Amino acid sequence: MFFNLLELAGGSSSLAFLIEKMFYPGFQEDLKYLKIIRKIQSFVAPRLAKGNLLADIFEEKVKEKPDKTFIICNNKLYSYSFVDQQANRVARAAMEIGLKQDNVVAIMVYNEPAFLWLYLGLMKLGIRTALINFNLRSRSLAHCIQVSEANTLLVGEGDDLINAVTEILHELHGIDVYHLGNSTDWTHQVTSNFKSFHSLMESSSPAPVDRSVRNKVGPLNTCVYIYTSGTTGLPKPVIISHARVVGSGFSGQAYDMAEDDIIYICLPMYHSAALLLGIGNTITAGAAMVIRDKFSASHFWEDCRRHKVTLIQYIGEICRYLVARPKETLDGHHNIRVAFGNGLRPDIWTEFQTRFKIPRLLEFYGSTEGPIGFCNYSNIVGSCGRSSPFLRRMAQEVEFVKYDHHAQTAERDARGRCIPVEIGEVGLLIVPLIPGKTAFDGYKGKKESTEKKILRNVFQDGDIYFDTGDLMRVDNNYYLYFNDRVGDTFRWKGENVSTTEVSNVIAELDFIHDANVYGVTIPGCEGRAGMVAIHLKNPDLNRLTPSMLMALSKHCNSALPVYARPRFIRVQKELVLTATFKQQKVELIREGFDVTKIKDPLYYLNPTTNAYFPFDKTVYYQIISGNVPM
Known part of the structure; x- marks a missing residue:
């Protein structure tokens, strides 16, 4: 019945309006969404049926x-x-x-x-x-x-x-x-x-x-390994098949990407966003790309204007940096028709789009290893897509279930089944793994890493679901909103940071007994900044000495990437553990780095010197007011 109604509604706006009133709000948006999905599938399916790889598609474009x-890079073509x-x-x-x-x-x-x-x-x-x-x-x-x-x-x-x-x-x-x-x-x-x-x-x-x-x-063979951080503590290579590479490469058909488009790529190409979406779509469309070695807020619009860029990729942090720059008369003077990406926060969404005159903004949700993705085609501020009952039946079979923050896994009822959340309630996004429909190829290496992303016997015996590790919320109009990441990974400076990896590095210092790493929010910053609660080996010490601070600074600078270095340090007499002897993070995350409430000694990473210093109320208020870049 639903399929027949869909076909009828596609040719009649009055019938679509009637169905919307009969079933739920936003039904016409669902029809647009399904139309886009079908369009992308019409490009992908024939390619995969012929066994095409992205290399084959590229060679076709070379012949054409x-x-x-x-490629345009450093003014060379x-x-x-x-x-x-x-x-x-x-x-x-x-x-x-x-x-x-x-x-x-x-x-x-x-x-x-x-x-x-x-x-x-x-x-x-x-x-x-x-x-x-x-x-x-x-x-x-x-x-x-x-x-x-x-x-x-x-x-x-x-x-x-x-x-x-x-x-x-x-x-x-x-x-x-x-x-x-x-x-x-x-x-x-x-x-x-x-x-x-x-x-x-x-x-x-x-x-x-x-x-x-x-x-x-063939399409099911492995093409590339893209690394992502997870609960194992070190980056894990996600298995990306040729089918996934080709499928991602045609996602640009959602915004009619064509050969006369020019896309600006300043995100790292070792990540899935630039590789699978940026490069992939450029090749399948026979378009051009402008490559910059890294993002620069001061050169971003200048580059776009000089090279007549029509498409830009973003992560939320990029948008925030651009909005933070002084206004210029040339703001909004460009050829950009679409900006697509993820992590754009509601507090700067409208300003970014209106100030820079972005005609179309597409916020999406997805992960490197995840078998599902969403996209906000309706420009609903803060949303990353839709998840209505109709779409779940026709296109994207997903569920949102209650999450146990203390156990760090999906909550189960007395029968051992996961518990669906209500509309408006935050829940863990999980995806059924159905042969021939949705797939999770897992990680290369230890099977335990792959198994940790799988939930079994979720609603009935034998069913299998992919655990995205992301908390989401669906509103009354079925628009989807990203809430937070869970577990042992948080995102900072556009990179995933493994708390276990950072904890292990810090614990290598001979004066530290244990380290508990977690992410905390900073007003005006995207993602979560790293913070570590440490327990010193010397029971007579309750704070870090100058020599310890120097050693800690030197060690973190040499052993950790810039984005993974903790921005704050908290010294505790004893680390708080759960009943199963796992490090407790919930309360620490709630308290953050609020020096007005925390009695323990606190320290912060000075971004200018890359060294740790004692943290007081003066610096605290400077940070939360945005006067100290983090």
């Missing part, structure tokens, strides 16, 4: 318009044919060193054109690519390379990258390490530890690589 600009030739060189160089289908190659490269031809060139051979976060250092970096089971590591140009890898070379047993830079510019240290991939590419032919070398690679 070889001289069309594909790179055509589709040039990038294809470089990708062919990559593929042939990889074959020369013995790499073949289903091998894993880790790449650690900045946002630059070389990232694209490495990604596409390795895909031409059906090689799996592990994308290493170039901010990682020390143990985290070694772990990410090792867990991927890569037999080759390609390191991009840049002294910081070289130094970071050099420090862990002794841990990379059995892994061949190559550098992408021109060998004539290498120092002796580099030439003695790294082989030259640049030289191999130079001597390789740019001629097309025969499709037969990847004939056995």
Whole structure:
């Protein structure tokens, strides 16, 4: 019945209005949503049926318009044919060193054109690519390379990258390490530890690589590993199939992305947003992309105007930085027609859209490993999509259940079943895993990591659900709102921070007995800033000495990426544990860094010196008023 009504309503606005009144508010919005989903599916399904990979689609675009600009970076233009030739060189160089289908190659490269031809060139051979976060250092970096089971590591140009890898070379047993830079510019240290991939590419032919070398690679095979932080304490490689890459690459059809579009990419390309949505959609549309090495609020609009950008990607923090800049007469002067992204908070939503004159804003929800996504096509401030009974039946089968914050898992009733929440109540988003319909490919490595994301016997014996780890709320009009992340991960500076990983790093200091890391909110900042409650080994001490603060600052700066370094420290005589001896975070998160209420000694990370200092009321009020950047 629902399907027949849908077909009828699609051709009659009066009938759609009647159905909306009969069933629930927003029914016409659901029809628009379903129409968009069907449009995307009409592009994706034929491609997957033919076994196409993104590399196949890219090669088609090269044949159609070889001289069309594909990449704009540092005011240089790179055509589709040039990038294809470089990708062919990559593929042939990889074959020369013995790499073949289903091998894993880790790449650690900045946002630059070389990232694209490495990604596409390795895909031409059906090689799996592990994308290493170039901010990682020390143990985290070694772990990410090792867990991927890569037999080759390609390191991009840049002294910081070289130094970071050099420090862990002794841990990379059995892994061949190559550098992408021109060998004539290498120092002796580099030439003695790294082989030259640049030289191999130079001597390789740019001629097309025969499709037969990847004939056995299909849509369900693994394409790439994208890392995300989770409860295991260290970044985990999410398995991304070729089908997922192709499907994500056509999501731009939701806003009619076409070959004359130019997208601005300043998010890191090792993340799913830039890789799967930004790069993927550019390729499938045959469009162009402007690449910047990293986000710059002062150059953002200047870049967009100079290159006539029509599409921009964002995370909430980017929008907040842009809004915080002084107003200029050129605000709103650009060619942008759509901004899409996630994490845009309601307090700046309207100002961002109106001040910068963004015609269409698409806020979405999704995760790297999650089998579901939502998008707000209606510009409802603060919403990331819709989840009506009709949509759950016709397109997106999801549930929202009660969450036990103390047990850090879905709450169960006396029968052991999960408990659905009411409309307007915050609940944990879970997704049924249905063969042929929704899939969770899991993480590479220990099976325990994958199993932790799965809920079994949720509503009946034998059913299986994916646990997103995200708390959501559906309002009376069935619009969906993101509430918070749960568990041992919080988001700061656009990155996921693992509390377990940071706790382990801090606990390495010989004067610290234990460390409990959690995220706290700061007025005017996106996400949650890291805070750690520590217990000192010396029972006679109840605060950190100057030498301890110096050691802590030095250790965090060397062992943790900038975004993972705790912004606040709290010294407790004893850490509070649950009945099952798990670190208690709920009360600590509630108290935050409020120096007016907390009696324990507090310290903060000075962003200018990257050192920790005692925290008092003066600094507290400066931070909450926005006068101290965090």
